[in-house]
Amino acid sequence: MKDSIIKGFRFIGLGFFEPLVRLIAGEDSRKNSTEVLKKIIAPIASILLFIGIWYSGSKSLFNTEANYKIEKVRKEQGDEEAAKMKACIESGDVSCQPNTLPSPSQVWASYKLLLKDHKIISADKDAFKQKTAAMNEKRVAQGKNPIVYTGRPSFVDQIKTSIKTVFAGFLLALLIATPIGIIIGLSETLRTSFNWLIQILKPVSPVVWLLLVFMIVKTLTKDSNGDTSFIISFISVGLCSMWATLVNTAMGVSSVDKDYINVAKVLKLGSLQKIFKVILPASLPLIFTGLRITLSVAWMVLIAIELLAQSPGLGSFVWEEFQNGANDSNSKIIVAMFVIGFIGFLLDRIMLTIQKFISFDKNEGI
Amino acid sequence: MAYLELNNVTKTYGTGENTTKVLDNINLHIEEGEFVAIVGFTGSGKTTLVNLINGLEKPTSGEVLFKGKPVEDTSHERGVIFQNYSLLPWLTVYQNVEMAVKEAFPKKPKKFIDQRIKEYVEMVSLSHAIHKRPKELSGGMRQRVSVARALSMDPEMIIMDEPLGALDALTRGNLQDEILNIWNKNKRTALLITNDVDEGIYMADRIIPLRPGPKATLGPEFKIDIERPRDKTALNDNASFKKTRNEIIEYLMEIGNERSSNSEIQYELPDIQPKDLRWEFKASK
Known part of the structure; x- marks a missing residue:
């Protein structure tokens, strides 16, 4: 039981829970409690420290902003108005709050608000579905398009869209980059002949990729009324992020240990067998490193691309909130920041787990 | 000659x-x-x-x-036993030998191949470790696998x-x-x-x-x-x-x-x- 829990934790890359499990199981309490202190308590302390610094920083920024606001009113409208303003700020009235870095508690409140908002919108959607169910059936029977919900997407919906975009982009990168990487890695001629293209295209900014994809997709989808913004953003994400996989795959395939190649030669494996049974497994660790970089790059450029392509995901959420300038916009942006970071972390963990499962190199990933 | x-x-x-x-x-x-x-x-x-x-x-x-x-x-x-074993680390002992046997006897039935693999692994007395990967074996055991692989091709x-x-x-x-x-x-x-x-x-x-x-x-x-x-x-x-x-x-x-x-x-x-x-x-x- 205990061992299988530890094994499970290790497998998903949360090996630092091991001492806690051992401690609960009553095993070598002295050694394990220092381990718990080191591996669990210390990180928690660092999180608390971070929140503390954030809190005091936001407080001082708040005070600076508030004082500036009061002084401004004093200069323009006199002492009486300034006193009113001060009272207004102290009372916590929404109408006169200074606009600055939100405090942890404000961000937490916004987080809960966004979840509540999601519940309301979901309920709304369900109600809409029920209302239109009968009508839609008729419309479909008549050969018309069904009526769909066109209301504002909730925060959770936007997260889902973003994840969908990233996965589509990642899949595209995987399907393009790995085969090309393998082919390029196998032939030195191809490698040298395409090297310039890869080296030039690799550092191109995500924004430029987006514009390029936009030029092409806009023309290709002239007649369709599908979701072009999604197509544009996932293709751009794929194109931006595939380079790490391409380069790593080519390198992995071209630098397979000579001993393994000699084994393949001595056993007289056919060329397909040689590729699939020796070269590919041998280069899997490097290919996976490339894929992990690709996924994290995909997630990173996604925000910028969604922001520009107007695809309804986290990127446009951040941008809209920034443009919105409402009282809680700043804290919503910070919520989005943490959500983005956390999902990025999860995606990397998932890749690491898959890598451990498939690849022979069972070393702890970094 | x-x-x-x-x-x-x-x-x-x-x-x-x-x-x-x-x-x-x-x-x-x-x-x-x-x-x-x-x-x-x-x-x-x-x-x-x-x-x-x-x-x-x-x-x-x-x-x-x-x-x-x-x-x-x-x-x-000509079977070769390499200095550095040259086993494929992602394959088990069985699979490493299997690769050689399959190449040497491409037309033989599965049962023959399976038996031959087991026979040669037995010969280097590694039957207990047949489903382990090279990483889990000692240097001597790895070299024995390498010997079994070379000899299994007859x-x-x-x-x-x-x-x-x-x-x-x-x-x-x-x-x-x-x-x-x-x-x-x-x-x-x-x-x-x-x-x-x-x-x-x-x-x-x-x-x-x-x-x-x-x-x-x-x-x-x-x-x-x-x-x-x-x-x-x-x-x-x-x-x-x-x-x-x-x-x-x-x-x-x-x-x-x-x-x-x-x-x-x-x-x-x-x-x-x-x-x-x-x-x-x-x-x-």
Whole structure:
């Protein structure tokens, strides 16, 4: 039981829970409690420290902003108005709050608000579905398009869209980059002949990729009324992020240990067998490193691309909130920041787990 | 015509000014059923010689003939046991051997292949570890897998490139006996490359020293006339063993000295003494 829990934790890359499990199981309490202190308590302390610094920083920024606001009113409208303003700020009235870095508690409140908002919108959607169910059936029977919900997407919906975009982009990168990487890695001629293209295209900014994809997709989808913004953003994400996989795959395939190649030669494996049974497994660790970089790059450029392509995901959420300038916009942006970071972390963990499962190199990933 | 023939084989690496002649004028004849050992210092070009014979590399000049035909490529007839095991780390013991068996007997039914794999893994007494990966095995066990893999293809000739170099004395002795057993049972031809003179004498019919490279070439051969099966413990008291061993070692020492006296450049060392900083430190206090 205990061992299988530890094994499970290790497998998903949360090996630092091991001492806690051992401690609960009553095993070598002295050694394990220092381990718990080191591996669990210390990180928690660092999180608390971070929140503390954030809190005091936001407080001082708040005070600076508030004082500036009061002084401004004093200069323009006199002492009486300034006193009113001060009272207004102290009372916590929404109408006169200074606009600055939100405090942890404000961000937490916004987080809960966004979840509540999601519940309301979901309920709304369900109600809409029920209302239109009968009508839609008729419309479909008549050969018309069904009526769909066109209301504002909730925060959770936007997260889902973003994840969908990233996965589509990642899949595209995987399907393009790995085969090309393998082919390029196998032939030195191809490698040298395409090297310039890869080296030039690799550092191109995500924004430029987006514009390029936009030029092409806009023309290709002239007649369709599908979701072009999604197509544009996932293709751009794929194109931006595939380079790490391409380069790593080519390198992995071209630098397979000579001993393994000699084994393949001595056993007289056919060329397909040689590729699939020796070269590919041998280069899997490097290919996976490339894929992990690709996924994290995909997630990173996604925000910028969604922001520009107007695809309804986290990127446009951040941008809209920034443009919105409402009282809680700043804290919503910070919520989005943490959500983005956390999902990025999860995606990397998932890749690491898959890598451990498939690849022979069972070393702890970094 | 000998079973394996190397005639005036030369191998050079690099081009232009950077050419190094690794092997020079190698002549070697091995008869069918013979066990020949080549003894040499590390870095004398032994592995290059092995690669030429098994077909991984081609000679710069001269010819390598196997059963009268020039060696152009690797072949299932010549099984190789590599110095560094060369097992595929992502495959289990079973799968590593399976790869070889499947290639050597592509038309045989699954059952035959399965049996053959198990038989050879059993032969190197690794049945208990058949589903483990190389990483989980000790060095000796890995080398045994490598032996099983090479022999499972049923090669006519076994080429061994310092197969036991990295093993401890006990495992080494066991594996030597296992290899001898297989060689004897199936009447195969064997070529052993080693840096251990005792190992060569214990196992081989003939020992040929390789003069160290660059421009490595084979020295005069030494015949071992000790009757088989040889007893390792009694070997130390055998007069013929002692004599041959001394002769070979003397020869190797001689060429070793020759090499070092040839290549050594005399540097004149400046006449300096270390300075005692401790004392100075104390004095200044």
